[in-house]
Amino acid sequence: MILVFIEHKNCVLNKTSLEAIAAAQSVGKDLGLVVKAVIPCDKDCALGAEIAQYDLEKVIIAKNDKLGIYTPDGYADAWEDIIKHENPQYVIMAHTYQVRDFCPKVATRFEKEMLGDCIRYSNEGGNLTFTRRIFLGKLDADVTLSGNAPHFVTFQSGAFRGDNAESGSASVETVDVEVGEIRMKPEEPFQEAKASVDLTKSEIIVAVGRGIKSEENIAIAQELADALGADLAASRPICDSDWLPIDRQIGSSGQTVAPKLYLALGISGAIQHIVGMKNADTIVAINKDSEAPIFDIADYGIVGDLFEAVPVLIEEIKKAKA
């Protein structure tokens, strides 16, 4: 049996959990295992009925008063209890920030580790090989599991499609779980500055990364954006340096976009950035490093100095639009 984690905040689903369901269903088919979903909550979670509409053996609401707001201690205790009762072969989760926070802790209690951030897996006669990205996306690693169950596997956002999760009809069961002392006091989550720029609706995005080198050089990217009628965006280091405001950040800690054209200037393409833009229709990368991972997902690539390429681009675009 496979247990799949359903992540939520105040009973509102985190959509990556549907990707986890799709992943678990796929592994389940390959290995002939049924899938049960687990929702930690402090009440008879409203999400139960929603998740019950997928092809699952059962939806388990792991209930305890201390699970209203996420803490790693609370979630680890709840999962430990559920795993001991269910004895799953696999525990599958989406590799979110929350899962990174508690999943390795749970695994350690079973003298296991998390096989984290997988981008795909293959099945050969019931033996699964998982693939992870390493070296900031420059290389792939094929990894196998060893030892006894349970195995803890997390998949990167986008590795499976949530709308591929097969629908069905599952029963919902609420189980009271044991949660011990919570050693950290959580406050309410909040949004720093309400995102004033909504890049999710942009048709064309020009994004800058470390390769832009200085704050003054942002102007040239802005000029290109203006010529294209595009919005300007950035990778994390640019926003960390305050060269552009945080609401321009694309990636796992910023916005996730899917414009018609995404033009990446001096962005190497770390995983955290790529998950935020890989669904763009057309991706253009300009980077001096021919090995930069951004070229793996680009439709068009220019290896070279962006400061040489961009002025020519601006000129040619103006001509083309004239």
Place this chain on the structure above:
Amino acid sequence: MKIIVLMKQVANKDAVLRIRGDEKWIDESDVSQQTNESDGYALEEALQLKEAIGEGEVIVCTLGKVSAKTVIKDALARGADRGIHIVVDDENALSPYQIAKTIAEAIREEDFDLIFGGLQSDDASFGQTGVVLAEMLDVPHATIVIEVNRESLGESSLRVKRELESGWYQWFEYQLPALMTIQSGISQIRYASLKGIMAAKKKEIREVAPSVESFASAQQLQKVYMPLKTKQTQMLGNGDAKAGAVELVEKLKTEARIL
């Protein structure tokens, strides 16, 4: 206040990577090494916390081969007080559980108040050594910390701000001892001063020769390779950026039909 900072040596970010003959890792022979990026920020947070309190000890702990001592020396030059070097030849063959177990044994007697580390390494990117270590040492943890509220430091508690996804954040209060993994880019990392470099020479580095326990449930790395391309990328300009720009506009007009 005693703060242990976990720091790792990794291949330089911009290095061109070649795969080793046995396809189990990269060929490290001609790759320059550096301190893992987020670990540098972990050290900075520890130093700033110590300075804010006006007393304390910052101890750098590195697991790695002999060459990894550079990471410790650099940290000592920036202001750390002493180092622990857990010397292993093949840290890349170890799984996160083994690494955490080995570190736990080496620091168990240190009577620490805090452990800081980066949120993940830029090479293996397991992203869990800190969490596993915290569980083994039976202390609470927080991952992806982007602010340590130094003013909040009480008798034995500390408030930290965690980054959630999609622009959300959350403050947590922790009882010490605790372990925090630190996000990159959250502060300005100091350089080593000449005085610091001189002072570092007199600082202690304790070497630990660990007995790494075998671990039945270790994830087994089978093969490392260049990522399979999911897209057919058209490379334009053949190394000439200006020519590439001209070609690109043509492609955007005729193929992608965006212009």
